[in-house]
Amino acid sequence: MKLLEMTGAPNPRRVRIFLAEKGVEVPLVQVDMRQGEHKTPAFLKKNPSGKIPVLELDDGTCIAESVAICRYFEALHPEPNLFGAPPVEAARIEMTNRQLEFELLASVGTAWRNGPIVAAMAAGRFTQIPEAKTQGEDAARAYYVRLDAELAQQPFVAGERFTVADITALVTVDFATNLVELKPDDELTDLWRWHAEVSARPSADA
Amino acid sequence: MKLLEMTGAPNPRRVRIFLAEKGVEVPLVQVDMRQGEHKTPAFLKKNPSGKIPVLELDDGTCIAESVAICRYFEALHPEPNLFGAPPVEAARIEMTNRQLEFELLASVGTAWRNGPIVAAMAAGRFTQIPEAKTQGEDAARAYYVRLDAELAQQPFVAGERFTVADITALVTVDFATNLVELKPDDELTDLWRWHAEVSARPSADA
Structure with a gap:
């Protein structure tokens, strides 16, 4: 198998960190989004959404998102558990991860998509x-x-332990800080306490 | 347990259809979004995102999204399976469901949020x-x-059988058709063939 991805893009980093936490190595293949490689017919056959990352299995099956x-790697390598085990815990991790995606990552993405770095790429493609x-x-x-208030009550974004939701939050905050001029305010001290802790994990370098 | 929801809203219908497919009955409690009940302090304690549906367990634990x-009900009542069983199948259902959510449901939601029915609700709250x-x-x-082309190749949106992704697609198409003036074109015959089939399932009335 191989992971089609791009260094510097937020979503592929989520998968790389996840794999690092699992101790799993997968060959990485770069897709040059700046050259529009993710919109070529060859790539759209792998993922009609034209997005990375994509996991391509040896039989040609492609898994996007x-x-x-x-989740595929969680099924193949259950430990360390990152999606939750008892149904209630799994549901709360899923809830947290999805709220982070739909309400924080999507919002940062909207700011990015309508911001200055994307302006040149957008020209002629969208307004x-x-x-x-x-x-x-x-x-x-x-x-x-909200996140800062929640992190004042619990060590990690979904509760007492590190989960996939922390990966989503870390990648989103770093994307927002480094590429979208949306760094969280310094006064959000619980958010930054958490950020320092999860950034210190070896997986954060992935 | 009880499900906090609202008749007529798309996301709660996803859960009601899912429960009907599982043959599980859960007491329903109406949240009057038109009166802003989902933004009251009492509701925000249950779900800080201020959204429905929310599943409230007997011990007070609340699960939103x-x-x-x-997924919680899939864990409690594994049959009929709706999220996939072998890891590759589960991954492809998850991929399909998420693409439908992020690329179709979110787009319909953007049209809705910026459209005429919401205009009165938006006044003073957002532009x-x-x-x-x-x-x-x-x-x-x-x-x-894209969906029409995929449904020309396979009976259901994620492949050979009915899954949670079909529920997402059905609810989205009905929401778009009935409330957003975004009915799919008549010429998309494979999409409508699928729509007729999933609409004929007893669960669609939920």
Whole structure:
């Protein structure tokens, strides 16, 4: 198998960190999104959504979507458990991961998509909307405040232990900080306490 | 346990259909979103995201997010299987379900959020963006064409059998058709063949 991905893009990093936590090595193949490789007919056959990462199995089966890929590896390599084991724990991790994706990562993505770095890529492909950028920024900042309050009550984003939801949150905060000018405020001290801890794990370098 | 939900809203219907497929009955409690009940302090304690549905367990534990709730019931009542069993099948169902959510349901939601029915609710709470409505509509229509092509090759959206991804697709198409003026074109005959079949299942009335 091999993972089609791109260094520097947030979603592939989620899978790389997940694999590092599992101690699993998978060959990485770069897809050059800046050259539009993810929109070529050859790539769209692998993933009609035109997005990375994609896990390509030896029989040619392709699995897109970071969380679908991570769940696949969770099934093959159950330990350390990252998606939860008892049904209630698994449900709360799934809930947290999805809220982070739909409310924080999607908002940061909206700010990114309508922001300056994407402007050149967008030209002729889609119209950037300044007001949507503002809404994305506002929603992300509101979620940071919520996250900070939750991290004052528990060590990790979904509770007492490190899970896939921490990977989503870490990658999102780093993406927002480094590429979208949406760094969480310094006063969110519980968020930054958590960020320092999860960033210190060896997997964060993946 | 009880399910906090609202008749007529798309996401709670996903859970109701899922429960009907499982043959599980859960007491339903209406949350009046038109009166803003989902933004009250009492509700936000149950789900800080201020969204329905929420499954409230007897010990007070609350699980938000439709798919997290469905996974919880899949764990408690494994048959009929709706999330996939072998890891590759489960990964492909998860991929399909997530692509439907992020690329179709989210696009329909953007058109809805920036459309006429929400205008009165939005007043004073957020700014509607006409251009975002257009982008949501265009993205949804493009996804319908993809879905039609996929349904020409396989009976259900994730392959050979009915899964949670069909529930997501059915609820999204019905929401788009009935409330967002985004009915798929009549010429998408494979999509409509599938729609007629899944709509004929008793669970579709849930």
